[in-house]
Amino acid sequence: MNSQRPVINRDQIRDRLYQYFLLTRLHRPIGIFLLLWPTLWALWIAAEGFPRLEVFVVFVLGVILMRSAGCVINDYADREFDPHVSRTRERPIASGKVRPREALGLFVGLCLLAFLLVLTMNRLTIYLAFVGAALAAIYPFMKRYTHLPQVVLGMAFGWAIPMAFAAQAGEVPKVAWLLFVINVVWSVAYDTMYAMSDREDDLKVGVKSTAILFGDADRLIVGLMQGLVLLGLLLLGRQLALGTPYYIGLLAALGFALYQQYLIRDREPAACFRAFLNNSWLGGAVFAGLLVAYAWG
Numbered sequence: 001m002n003s004q005r006p007v008i009n010r011d012q013i014r015d016r017l018y019q020y021f022l023l024t025r026l027h028r029p030i031g032i033f034l035l036l037w038p039t040l041w042a043l044w045i046a047a048e049g050f051p052r053l054e055v056f057v058v059f060v061l062g063v064i065l066m067r068s069a070g071c072v073i074n075d076y077a078d079r080e081f082d083p084h085v086s087r088t089r090e091r092p093i094a095s096g097k098v099r100p101r102e103a104l105g106l107f108v109g110l111c112l113l114a115f116l117l118v119l120t121m122n123r124l125t126i127y128l129a130f131v132g133a134a135l136a137a138i139y140p141f142m143k144r145y146t147h148l149p150q151v152v153l154g155m156a157f158g159w160a161i162p163m164a165f166a167a168q169a170g171e172v173p174k175v176a177w178l179l180f181v182i183n184v185v186w187s188v189a190y191d192t193m194y195a196m197s198d199r200e201d202d203l204k205v206g207v208k209s210t211a212i213l214f215g216d217a218d219r220l221i222v223g224l225m226q227g228l229v230l231l232g233l234l235l236l237g238r239q240l241a242l243g244t245p246y247y248i249g250l251l252a253a254l255g256f257a258l259y260q261q262y263l264i265r266d267r268e269p270a271a272c273f274r275a276f277l278n279n280s281w282l283g284g285a286v287f288a289g290l291l292v293a294y295a296w297g
Contacts, residue, residue, distance in 0.1 A: 020106060023075060023092045024068035030277055031067045034190065035157050037283030038183040039063055041290060042164035042176065045240065049294040055167045058117045059160065065117070069110035070136050070156070076103045077140035078207075085201040111136075124166040132159040147213035150195070154187030175239065182232040189225040190279040192218060193264060196272040219264055226257040233286060242293045249289015256282040 021027065039059050043051040050056075075082065075093045082094035092098035111133060118129040135156035142149035158180045165176040188210060195202065195211035196218060202209055214221045230250060237246045256278055263275035 019092045019097050023072055023098055023103065023106065024110075025071045026068065030280055031071065032064055033280040034187075034283060035067050035160065036060070036063045037280070037287050038158060038179070038186075039160040039164055040287050042161040042179055043168055044287070044290050044294060045175065045179070046165045046168035051164075051168050054120070055164075058120060059164055059167070062114050062117050063160065065110050065114040066132070066136060069107050069114065070139070072103050072107040072110065073137060074140040076100055076107065081205045081207055084205050085198065087198065087201070118163075121167045122170060124170065124172075125163050128159070128163045128166055128172075132156070132163060135159055143207050143209060145208075147208040148210060149208065150188040150191040150210045151184065153191055154184035157187050158183035175236070178232065178236060178239075182229055182236070185225050185232070186229045186279075186283075189222050189229065190276050192222050192225075193260065193272050193279075194276040196264060196267060197269040197276070200269075218267070219261065222264070223261055226260070230254055230257065242290070243296050245292035245296055246289040249285045249287075249292075252285035252289075253282045256285060 025031065043056060043059060075088075075091055078088070079093045079100055082088040082091055088094055093100060093103055115129065115133070118126055135152065139149065139152045139156045142152045161180045161183060162172040162176050165172045192210045192214065195209035198207075199209070199211045202212060210221075211218055230253060233250055233253070234247075236242075237250070260275040260278050260282075263271045263278070
């Protein structure tokens with residue numbers, strides 16, 4: 001009696017992988033960059049130059065995995081809201097192309113891969129990783145309970161900073177926590193711009209955000225936060241005795257911050273989204289200054 005082998009439909013497999021690709025938003029790497037830049041800031045400061053290769057590789061791969069996992073759990077949490085928002089209604093879960101339980105499995109799988117990477121680091125880094133995973137898991141649900149989900153996002157994105165110091169230097173000094181606070185404020189600033197682009201839809205579906213909380217004072221408050229970020233980075237440079245290239249990087253970052261203020265001047269959704277995207281250049285400018293300053297010294 002001939003047993004019939006199950007037929008593997010390659011087109012279905014390709015489509016499934018493509019839906020996972022869309023769900024993890026690898027086609028839109030802005031989140032990777034916004035998570036990567038402060039991680040690299042921390043690694044370079046902790047190492048006082050180029051970090052150990054194995055630490056660098058683990059953290060870069062970890063950034064990609066955890067940002068992807070964050071996108072999945074965010075869409076899972078927003079599965080009842082996204083179909084009612086024009087910018088998100090075609091996402092895989094919202095459109096029914098990926099089932100919620102399937103998305104949860106993908107989230108767990110990505111987190112496990114990231115944790116396997118962390119296991120190659122020291123014990124302190126492993127302990128800190130549990131806090132980072134918890135922050136990444138709870139952030140997407142915060143917009144239901146508080147107008148400050150951007151603060152939790154900043155903590156989740158910034159938690160790679162103490163982890164990077166722990167992995168590279170074996171400790172988390174005061175300068176790491178200063179950098180962490182700077183990153184939280186920066187995250188609230190750029191994610192408020194992101195929320196400004198969705199404000200009308202969020203009001204309709206009942207989602208909370210800093211853009212709604214700040215109201216007509218949104219531009220002013222974002223500008224104040226940008227100023228605090230640049231001031232904090234300036235103080236950081238003085239504390240670490242960084243050279244001229246670092247301050248040139250900060251000057252470029254100031255230029256990008258001013259450009260973002262120009263973009264959000266009329267609160268036009270598409271322009272606010274462009275301002276959000278521009279923060280990748282701001283973070284990159286700071287890192288370029290750090291990179292050259294340490295190479296220079």
